[in-house]
Amino acid sequence: MTLKVVARVHAMPPEHNAGAEHMLAAMLEPLVERGHDVQVWLSQYGQAHEPYTYQGIQIVPQAARLDFTSVARRADVLVSHLECVPSTASIARGFGRPMVVICHNDHRPSLRDMAAGGTSLAVYNSQWMRTEAELFFAEYPKSVRPTGEVVVRPPVYADRYATKPGGAVTLINCSAEKGVHLFGELARRMPEQQFLAVKGAYGEQSPPDLPNVEVLEHVPGEEMAARVYRRTRVLVMPSAYESWGRTAVEAMASGIPVLAHPTRGLCESLGDAGIFADRGDDDAWQALLERLLRDPAEYRLASKRARARSAELDPAADLQAWCAAIEELADA
Structure with a gap:
């Protein structure tokens, strides 16, 4: 079954070269290889004004289209990270779509945004990050904690x-x-x-x-x-x-x-x-x-x-677990 996976982030390669953006691109690439329809919508205005493809991933710049919410409504899974999490999570809750949050740091805003309720899967970039998140969420009721979690170390081929x-x-x-x-x-x-x-x-x-x-x-x-x-x-x-x-x-x-x-x-x-x-x-x-x-x-x-x-640090096992988790979310 082909899934429609829609991500909302502030920037992506080749416009940006920060670790978070490259991690997300490397994680989405194997979903494309498994035959899924993957789109990334950018929230930050950049040089590109028309949709383009990066490593098989469809990238939609902020200035290219106006219909993100209608696309999100038809998605099987929504993905986001950093400052785009609160707005994407609100859309996911409104449309009843599973929400995946990729967490790259243990700063309180990042973890607090996941505790707003409705996060189906939390993806941590390291074991120590998962431990920090467990300590953070211990103070919150179970109803607002992420339903599932997985550790995916930033993939480097x-x-x-x-x-x-x-x-x-x-x-x-x-x-x-x-x-x-x-x-x-x-x-x-x-x-x-x-x-x-x-x-x-x-x-x-x-x-x-x-x-x-x-x-x-x-x-x-x-x-x-x-x-x-x-x-x-x-x-x-x-x-x-x-x-x-x-x-x-x-x-x-x-x-x-x-x-x-x-x-x-x-x-x-x-x-x-x-x-x-x-x-x-x-x-x-x-x-x-x-x-x-x-x-x-x-x-x-x-x-x-x-x-x-x-x-x-070969990323094969982490990426296999990641893809399986996304497909299980859609099946559920």
């Missing part, structure tokens, strides 16, 4: 990102939250080392202005392997918050070691391949980075662990 690593120390997203100030300090302390700063799709971007730092504008996801990872020796992620860390997993597909601040998401995604230091300890970051770059044997071991972790 390793063969789409695998490449031969380069020589740069790379930061992706030059915002304060992602640790651009520490990145700049490392570049200042290591003037002979090449650094690569890639501007992100969100947050105030302030890449360091140093002679050994090359700055790239925002890079579409499908170009990351050729334009970023192919030039990267070590990926640094001194992020204040990461619920998972998709770019870390992308980098590990090429055996690129990741030096990161130990957020709960990065600890879970990197596993025993992670190299961790507190983002407030500049000296520790410099020492670990220099050891990776100057000791070939240490680098080979770190690279081997990264490739092994990439293999462990």
